[in-house]
Amino acid sequence: MTLNKKPVTGMRDILPEEMQIRNYCIRVIQETYGQFGFTPIETPCVESIANLTNKQGGDNEKLIFKILKRGEKLNVAEAATEEEVVDGGLRYDLTVPLVRYYSNNSAHLPSPFKALQMGNVFRAERPQRGRYRQFMQCDIDIFGEPSNLAEIELILAATTTLERLGFKGFEIRINDRRILKAMAAYSGFPEEGCDSVFITLDKKDKIGLDGVQEELLGNGFAKEAVEKYLELYRSLETAPNGVSFLADRLEGVLDPAVATGLQEIIDSVENTKTADFRMVFDPTLVRGMSYYTGPIFEIAIPGFGGSCGGGGRYDKMVGKFTGSDAPACGFSIGFERIVMLLLESGFQIPDRPGKTAYLVEKGVDGQKLWEVISKAQEARKKGEQVLVVRMNKNKKFQKEQLTAEGYQEFVEFYKEALKN
C-alpha cells in the first residue's frame, strides 16, 4: 500500500510560514469587519447540484466538482448521464450559499443583515501558476439596506481592513451599472448588445480605447454608435468631474439620482476614510457578473496588475432565487492575492510573542524534566512561545534549523546539572 504524496491536481498543501500569515489575515479581517457590525456566518462546502446550476454562476457552473449520489440512489451501471449519478457539488463561490442562507434563516437574522463569510471555494479550472482549484474567498454583504449607506460602509470596512494589513496608496475604482447602460443607450447601441459592448470595454486596460473601437466595429456594431461611444469616453478623459459630466451629457437617458447617489458614495468615503487610498470614478469599470444592478467597485493596488477584490449592488438576485426581492450589496476582498502580496513583500506579523526553544539532553528525566516543563509552562502563561525539544547530537545544526523557524533564544538543559 502506497500513498499519493502529492495533493490532488490543482490543489495544494499550505506550509507553516504561509499558514501563519493566512491566520493573521483572517484575524485582522474578522476583527475589523466585526467593528463595522458584520457578523460571521458559515455555510457548508457542499450545495445541492440544482442550486449550483441555476445560471447565476456564469462560467463557474462549468467548473463544478460534482458529488456522487450514495447508497440505493446510485446506479452507475444503468445511468446514461451525469445528472443521474450526481446530487451535490462543491460551491464555486460564496454568493449562492449566502443567498440560500439568507432565505433559509431570515427569521433569525437582524435587518439589515451584515454578514461576513470566509471559506474555501472550489473550481475545476485548468491548473496554472498561482491559480488553485481550492481557494479562500472573503465576502462581506449587506442585505436589506436600499440606501447607499450600504456601499459607503462596505467600502470603508474593506479599505480599513486593507490598511490594517499594511496596504496603502491604493485606489477604489467605482462605477454604476446604470451609468454603463445609459452610456451605451445614449450612443445608440441596442439594449441586447450591452453585454457584448461591456465585455469589449472591459479590455480597455489592455487594448486601449483604439482597441475597444476596433473590436466593437469588428463585432458588427454600427459605426455611428461606436464613434459616439468613443467620443464620450475621450471627453471623459479630460472632464474635471466625470460623474457630473455624465449627469449633464446623459440627461434624459440616465436617472439623475444615479449620478447623485454615486457622487455621494465617493464624497462620503473621501470625507470619512481613515486609510490611505483614493476613490476614483472609472467609467470603464465593468465587473464581470451580470447580476449587478447599481454601483460597482474594485480595488486596484499599485504595482499589482489586476484587481484585488471588488463588489457591488445586486438588488435582484435574492428575488430571482426566492420570489421576493431584497436589497443586497457586497464586497469581496481577494484573500489569496493579499496573502501572496504579503508573502512576496517579506511581510512580518507584528507583535508576535517571543519564541524560545528549550533543548533537553536525552536522559534527563523525572524531577529535572518537570523543572524544565514547569519553566516552559510559566513562560507560556505569560504569552510566550516555548518549544520543549530533545537536544540532538548535532546541536549546532539543530539550533540553525530552529533559528530559521524564528526561535531567537535557546536554553539548554543537561542531565548532570541544570545549566540554567
Added chain:
Amino acid sequence: MTLNKKPVTGMRDILPEEMQIRNYCIRVIQETYGQFGFTPIETPCVESIANLTNKQGGDNEKLIFKILKRGEKLNVAEAATEEEVVDGGLRYDLTVPLVRYYSNNSAHLPSPFKALQMGNVFRAERPQRGRYRQFMQCDIDIFGEPSNLAEIELILAATTTLERLGFKGFEIRINDRRILKAMAAYSGFPEEGCDSVFITLDKKDKIGLDGVQEELLGNGFAKEAVEKYLELYRSLETAPNGVSFLADRLEGVLDPAVATGLQEIIDSVENTKTADFRMVFDPTLVRGMSYYTGPIFEIAIPGFGGSCGGGGRYDKMVGKFTGSDAPACGFSIGFERIVMLLLESGFQIPDRPGKTAYLVEKGVDGQKLWEVISKAQEARKKGEQVLVVRMNKNKKFQKEQLTAEGYQEFVEFYKEALKN
C-alpha cells in the same frame, strides 16, 4: 427558477451567535497551541480516492463523499462501476491528509514537526441529532519524537487549551495499547482474537465487567482465558497503583519500559500541569482505531457522556504509507462537542469590545452623514464595534432587536440637528 433553501441533507448553516463562539474557540486554540510550538498547516478538503480507501480509515471509508471525474476522463454511459467515474473524495478525517502532507513536504519541515490542523471533514453518515455530515476537527500531532516527551507535551497543550476555554475538573484517561495486548496475552487469548476482545472491553462503561465477561464467553473465547482476564480487571479496581500492579503481574509478558514510560507521562503531567484536571490510568481504555501502537488517551468531562477528544501514538502509520517509519503521536480535541457544551452553558466570550449602534434618520446626508460616520470610524479605531444603520419608523422595535444582538448603547442622529 427557485432555490433549495435548506442546506444539503445532514449539513447545516451556522448562525452568527454560534459562529462567534466558534471563532473565539479557534483563536484560543491557535494561540495556545502556538505557545507550545505547534505550527498551523492546511491540506485540501479533497484527496485522491486511492488515499481515502487504503484501509487505514476503518468504517469511515464507507462514508466517503466521492467526486466525479471531469471532462474526457468521464464516461457515465459506458461505466459499470463507481470506481470508473470517481477520482477523488472529501476527506473523512485529518490524519490521512496529515500523513500525506508530512511525506510530501518533509524536506521543508522541522524535526520534530509539531503540526496543528483545523479543518472540516465530511462523512455521509445517517443524519441524526447533533451529528452532521460536515464538521470541524482539530488535531495536534508530533512527528519525529520517539520519547514520551511527545505525549507529555500533547497532553499539556490540549489541557491548557481546554482550561482557557473554561473547562475544569475533567480527566485525562490514559492507557497503552501494549498493556492491553499484554493483558490479553497473559490471560491466554490468542493474538488474532485481540481486536475482538478489545471491542468487547470498550463497552465496559455501558455493560459493566459482568457484561464484558458474558459477551466474551458468548463470542466463543475460552472460559479459562475470560476468567483470568476478568480477575485481572477486578484486582485492578482495588490496586493502589494500577500501572505498578500490572508491571508486577505481567512480568515476562509486558516490557517493563512500557509501564515505566506510562508512569512517567502521568507523573510529568501531574507535576507540571497548570490546568485543573486529573490524570487517570484506565486499563479499560481502548480507543477505536487499530493504528495506535503505544500510549492512548481520552478526555472525559464531568456530566458529559462520551469522550471530548483523545489520541495516542501511532508509530507505524507513516511507514505503512511511505515505506519509512517515523514516530508519530497526536491529540484531537472534539471541536464540535466543545462548542456545543459552551453554547449549552450560555458561555459568554470574555473581553468583547463594547457594541454601539448609531441610528441615522432617513434623509440625513452630506456633511451630517459624514460627521456620523467619522465619529463611528474614530470609535472603531479604538477597538469598539459600531453599527451605523438607518433609523426605522418603529424605532422602539429596532432597538429591541439590536439589544437582542448585544448592542448596549444607542446614539441617534436626526436630520434637523445632531442630538449628540
